[in-house]
Amino acid sequence: MRPLFYIHQSSCISPQSSFEPVDIDQLFEPADNKLMAREPSYDGIPPGILRRMGKAVRIGVGAALPIIKGPAEINGIIIGTANGGMEDCIKFLNQIIQYEEGQLTPGNFVQSTPNGIAAQLGLISKNRSYNITHVHRGLSFENAAIDAAMQLADHQDNSYLLGAVDEISAYNYNIDWLGDWFKDENTGSGTLYNSGTKGSIAGEGAAMFLVNRQKENAAASIIAIKTLHTPDLNLVQQSLVNFLEQNLAEGERIDLLLSGENGDARIDPYYHACETLMGEGTTIARFKHLCGEFTTASAISCWLSCHILQQQRIPEHMLKRKGNPNALNRILVYNNYRGEQHGFMLLGRA
Amino acid sequence: MSRIFVTGMGIVSAIGRSLVQNHLSLREGKCGIRNELDLFPSKYAGVLPFGTVPVSNNELRQTLHAQEPGVTRTSLLALHAFNEAIADSGLSPEQLANTDTALVGASTVSGMCLTDELYHDANKKEAGSPYLSSYDNAAVTLYLQNRFGMKGVINTINTACSSSANSIVYGANLIRHGLAKRAIVGGADSLAKFTINGFNSLHILSPDKCQPFDEQRKGLNLGEGAAFLVLEREEDTTGKKVYAEFTGHGNSNDAYHPSSLSDEGEGPYLSMKEALDRARLDPAQIGFINAHGTGTENNDLVESVAMIRLFKNPPAFASTKSNTGHTLGASGAIEAVYSILNLAEQEIYPGLRFEHPIAATGLIPVQSYQKTALQHVMSNSFGFGGNCSSLIFSTI
Known part of the structure; x- marks a missing residue:
């Protein structure tokens, strides 16, 4: 299979040590059921601009900086984010209520638009090319990646910045907590997956990638992506069967299933159904104890996949079932958002 | 590569609840901007002009048979335009639910039109409103996806005021690259205290009806509405009405x-x-x-x-x-x-x-x-x- 595109550079700010220096063997635990991003010092962003940035913009721009400041010419910026600057959005809303629609300052309003991250990246790199933001809840990153694949099919020599970001704000945590999406009991990485209770832990992060169609010196490739909207478990299973049939060549197999399992007992059956489709040799690993559950967590799994494909090693704490791979050549990511939005991504070793 | 044809359109705006009404209003130079706003209490109601769609939420819910809990005005306007577009193009329920029918939406306000509910749900640790999953930009698209059991590629785009232009492009790209046979593309936004106060804080809302390209222009008027287009490949449009x-x-x-x-x-x-x-x-x-x-x-x-x-x-x-x-x-x-x-x-x-x-x-x-x-x-x-x-x- 000719990949959709190759990943040449990747960068991630997450609740773990994913930004330089990278060390994902060491595990940082959630506090109050939240895994907050470990933010770097952002030396590349002028302090005056940094101060005005909300967290989503800050970690998004921070993660993208090593790529946009790099030597590669970037022909477009393609970002996935379900909410963008949620904190600023509700801060502005609270001002409206508290000051009864009085004279308000526009700062939070301007920062609140979800396209703010892609816009800020265009602004600071003076990049006037293609610029877009996909906001399709739990499939924002997958749609951004499909967009990148289509752009690259049309413009074979181009390179794009592809990435995703979402933040925990006190406000969206509250909304999702009221919606029963987070656990009530205090949960750590050791107890997340076997709780048998509803809900997960909250997370946040940003992952950014330089993508193009050049095979030479690539870190990894994205071979195929498929998305599906349904609560029907059988449809999900059938869709995965078709996806593998279409995209695995003769004799190829999935060496690693990177599962988006998040400890929510209501969602577990989907992940188990997909696990049963894997051969015994396939290793199964999980990542939500690293980054928590959030709308663009699959972008973090994509960054982890690149890291694992390059290192040819999976951190012990991620393993659910050890297979018998000779090498890690094919990784399947299956991520499920709230039992309704499903994404399959097939990644390959470059 | 296939040529992309427009085979259906649906629209609701301050100047009409259908394609025909919008067309007549445009011909007659009719303006839908009025100094009235009764959708929600606001200190700017009756003070600033707005392009309100003159239909209440209750009427929309009834005429559209949309009584699902958590449905917002933005979703109702979207559904209204979506219904007209798919009827105009003659798409069957089977075609809508097919894996090769894509849906690409856009909304910048979405459920934020419910300012007071959102304020409560974001700040209070007590019983949530029915709108907990209706606030984000994707909520409108996902409402349509769910209502029509759509199984193709579904996406939502936000590039602020150019959002639904990019939805049209993304849908056309899906078709050109073989990821869909047809795409229903468009967007919806409704008036909200959030955007009224946002644009007002930037001092770009006109106290009078707007005067585009006039030397004396004083700013914009906020409006609301929705539109969807059906895009299809040339080869699939034989015998169908094609607009452009x-x-x-x-x-x-x-x-x-x-x-x-x-x-x-x-x-x-x-x-x-x-x-x-x-x-x-x-x-x-x-x-x-x-x-x-x-x-x-x-x-x-x-x-x-x-x-x-x-x-x-x-x-x-x-x-x-x-x-x-x-x-x-x-x-x-x-x-x-x-x-x-x-x-x-x-x-x-x-x-x-x-x-x-x-x-x-x-x-x-x-x-x-x-x-x-x-x-x-x-x-x-x-x-x-x-x-x-x-x-x-x-x-x-």
């Missing part, structure tokens, strides 16, 4: 300022130019431009400068925001529908309330209804964050 071909698009970031455009209009210039290049057209072949034309000091000057840079003598142009107000995330799709009406009916609709040309550019928008031969029409949408998009539709 989608021939070109451009997307450029102005990379200048979060909420205003650069003096030289680099982003608008590049997006218009890219659309022309992609459609393989010379500037002189564009017969009409549905301008972004918000009526703000900044936009109308910069858009004029960019049009002069690219076209030297710009073609006939006008802004339908003088009829509808600025419908934000819906405006790209609404104005695409209007541009396609220009082509399908071979007529140009007047911009309203223009009196004096901007001194620096001297451009004069169309001020009267005209019957004219048109082959290619351009529609511009520029958003916060510098997100500029241009679309070109052509007769087939």
Whole structure:
């Protein structure tokens, strides 16, 4: 299979040590059921601009900086984010209520638009090319990646910045907590997956990638992506069967299933159904104890996949079932958002 | 690669609840902007003019049989336009639920039209409202996906005020690359205390009805509405009504300022130019431009400068925001529908309330209804964050 595109550079700010220096063997635990991003010092962003940035913009721009400041010419910026600057959005809303629609300052309003991250990246790199933001809840990153694949099919020599970001704000945590999406009991990485209770832990992060169609010196490739909207478990299973049939060549197999399992007992059956489709040799690993559950967590799994494909090693704490791979050549990511939005991504070793 | 044809359109705005009503209003130069706002209590109700859709939420719920809990006005407006578009194109429920039918939506306000509910749900640790999953941008698209059991590629885009122009492009790209056979594309936004106060804090809301491209313009009027288009491959349209071909698009970031455009209009210039290049057209072949034309000091000057840079003598142009107000995330799709009406009916609709040309550019928008031969029409949408998009539709 000719990949959709190759990943040449990747960068991630997450609740773990994913930004330089990278060390994902060491595990940082959630506090109050939240895994907050470990933010770097952002030396590349002028302090005056940094101060005005909300967290989503800050970690998004921070993660993208090593790529946009790099030597590669970037022909477009393609970002996935379900909410963008949620904190600023509700801060502005609270001002409206508290000051009864009085004279308000526009700062939070301007920062609140979800396209703010892609816009800020265009602004600071003076990049006037293609610029877009996909906001399709739990499939924002997958749609951004499909967009990148289509752009690259049309413009074979181009390179794009592809990435995703979402933040925990006190406000969206509250909304999702009221919606029963987070656990009530205090949960750590050791107890997340076997709780048998509803809900997960909250997370946040940003992952950014330089993508193009050049095979030479690539870190990894994205071979195929498929998305599906349904609560029907059988449809999900059938869709995965078709996806593998279409995209695995003769004799190829999935060496690693990177599962988006998040400890929510209501969602577990989907992940188990997909696990049963894997051969015994396939290793199964999980990542939500690293980054928590959030709308663009699959972008973090994509960054982890690149890291694992390059290192040819999976951190012990991620393993659910050890297979018998000779090498890690094919990784399947299956991520499920709230039992309704499903994404399959097939990644390959470059 | 297949040519992409438009085979269905649905629209609701301040000037009409159907395609036919919108068409008549445009011909008659009707304005839907009024100094009335009864959708929610606001200190700006009765003070500032708005392009309100004159239909209550209750009436929308009843006529659309949309009694699901958690449905917002934005979703109701979207459903109204979506229903008309799929009926217009003659799509069956089976076609809608097929894996090769894509849906690409856009909304910048979505469930944030429910300011008080959102305030409560975001701040209070007590019983949530029925709208907990209705606030994000994707909620409108997911409501339609769920209601019609859609199984193809589904996406939502936000590039601020150019959002639904990019939904149209993404849908067309899905078809061109074989990821869908047909795509239903568009957007919806409703009036909200959030956006009223947001734009007011930037001092760009006009106290009077807006005057796009006028020297004395005082800002924009917020509006609301929704529009969806059905895009299909040429080979699948045999025997079907076809309105126009989608021939070109451009997307450029102005990379200048979060909420205003650069003096030289680099982003608008590049997006218009890219659309022309992609459609393989010379500037002189564009017969009409549905301008972004918000009526703000900044936009109308910069858009004029960019049009002069690219076209030297710009073609006939006008802004339908003088009829509808600025419908934000819906405006790209609404104005695409209007541009396609220009082509399908071979007529140009007047911009309203223009009196004096901007001194620096001297451009004069169309001020009267005209019957004219048109082959290619351009529609511009520029958003916060510098997100500029241009679309070109052509007769087939």
